[in-house]
Amino acid sequence: PEWLRRRYLPGIVSGELLPTMCLSEPQAGSDVGLLRTRAEPNDDGSHRISGNKIFASGGEHDLTDNILHLVLARLPDAPAGSRGISLFVVPKRLDDGSHNAVYCDGIEHKMGIRASATCTLRFEGACGWLLGHAHQGLAAMFVMMNSARLYVGMQGLGHTEAAWQSAMSYAAERRQMRALKRPAGSMAAEADPIHYHPAMRHTLLSLRTQSEGMRMLGYWVAHLLDQSEYAADQEQRRQSTELATLLTPLVKAYFTEQGFQQASAALQVFGGYGYSQEYPIEQTLRDSRIAMIYEGTNEIQANDLLLRKVLRNPCATLPTLMALYRTEASMAVENPAWRDGAESLIEQCDQLERSVEDIRAAEARDPEAPYRSAGDFLQWLAVLSLGYVWLRAARVSQGREDDPIHSSKQESARYFLSFCLPKARHHAAMVKIALEVTLPFLRD
Incomplete structure (x- = not known):
């Protein structure tokens, strides 16, 4: 609603109001379709939000007078799963200055990022408003x-x-x-x-x-x-x-x-x-x-890349990306300094595209096959992407070797193409293996 934007956006922009994202629950981490937080409608258009959230960054603090929680919850008529989730705005303090029914039950004690406090929040009929459309x-x-x-x-x-x-x-x-060796001009020393x-x-x-x-x-x-x-x-x-x-x-x-x-x-x-x-x-x-x-999680990102962005994408964006990489590599082939790396990148781009068809064929026989190969597929594409930007950097730096910055870029490009780009072959082999070998189940 427009009144929500007028009420809270200026404070968010100015920094006087800090928002949170309240997604995870104890029983529902990445699978938000399992969340149980409820939103009961009131007669005035607001909702009573009840439930528990964990890992809420900035969920409680005294840096600002108010905190605006963005909370995922279910309406009474919500269908099961992720299709039944709605988003609500729940402020820590209401407009009359009273404390909303949002409580911090504890701070998580973490391995790292200790300056960024995350906490467990409890909503006990807290007043909130629907943001966007239901479900x-x-x-x-x-x-x-x-x-x-x-x-x-x-x-x-x-x-x-x-x-x-x-x-x-x-x-x-x-x-x-x-x-064993020293840079030119360096002095011999005991160490x-x-x-x-x-x-x-x-x-x-x-x-x-x-x-x-x-x-x-x-x-x-x-x-x-x-x-x-x-x-x-x-x-x-x-x-x-x-x-x-x-x-x-x-x-x-x-x-x-x-x-x-x-x-x-x-x-x-x-x-x-x-x-x-x-x-x-x-x-x-x-x-x-x-x-x-x-x-x-990175495992979810790998599934998203391969399953949704590649196999299920009607736009066929991956061939467009591979064409860009091959075009850059084709220009680099003309330079003897970059020829081996450029030819390797072209070969790997061709192989990665062929592997997509192999994954599709394997999925028809075994629905698990893409999920087993997704992690290495992402790593494979990432290595090729870095090969592309390093070939491009080498081309831009060519003829400017007197500049230390450009000379350093060429050194780095040679190192990456020689020692890092070959890792693509490892990930290609692992994708192939994942399509052929199933994972055993672990016994209790």
Whole structure:
């Protein structure tokens, strides 16, 4: 309703009012169709909201005078499952200043992100108002959820970048053992900086290329979102929307997994010091783990990508994406420095498209087959996507090697294409295996 927008939007925009998303319940985590929170209508158009929510970020605090809870609940006539969910606005304080019937039953004690308090909330006939249409709350919530998934993906990028900066700074000052080789112009010493040693260079280059590659890919998705809204050509708006939609679960899942995996690799650079609180990398590792879980677990993102965005997508957006990747690789084939990587990317794009048909055929025999292969399919496409942005970066930097930034980009591109792009073959093999081998059930 218009009065709800007038009442609460100015405060949200100004920061005087902070909203929450109250989705999860003790018995219903990712499966929100199992939620039990009820919404009973009142004669004045409001509703009485009753139920329990968990993991509510910012559910109770004193940073603002009021908190606006966005709550998923069921109306009395709601059908079962996710189709019977509605969205309600439930303020902590009502307009007369009285406290609404919303209570904080406890703060969750978490492994990480301890500065972001999440809590358990209890609604006991709290006054709330329907937001949007009845039984369409999940669709309304997903307007925010899809944006949140991209933001969470960028958190994964931030964790990777923080890990890279911490590890590189430490590796430049920590001296241990004599290196077999030294950079030109460096002085021989009793012990060398650890970034001279091959194992550390591998780790640091992986950190750098993953961070920079994900940033390029993330910025490209942001550019697609801008084009989807503001491009002058209607066909470009449509295509940009479809490409951004396809890449959203990939950004969320791959970026957050790399945020954790690369933070773990960075901690190894510190040795025993990394496991203590003297250095910030242990916090980066703890804080990065949750991003793989919230806003839809990475397993759900992989299912969404393969099942909904690829197999069930009538727009056939994946071939459009593969055509873009092949076009970039075809230009790179002309340069001997990038030929092997470019040819490998073209080969893998062709193989990934063929695998989609193999997955369809396998699904006809075994409905579980796509779900078994979804995780590796997402990883496979992510590696190819990073190969695409690194080939593009190499092309843009070509002929500008006198600039240290562009010279560094070419070094990173060579490293990624040589050491990281071959991982696509592993994920391709795992997809094939998942289509042929079923998973055994675990005995009690």
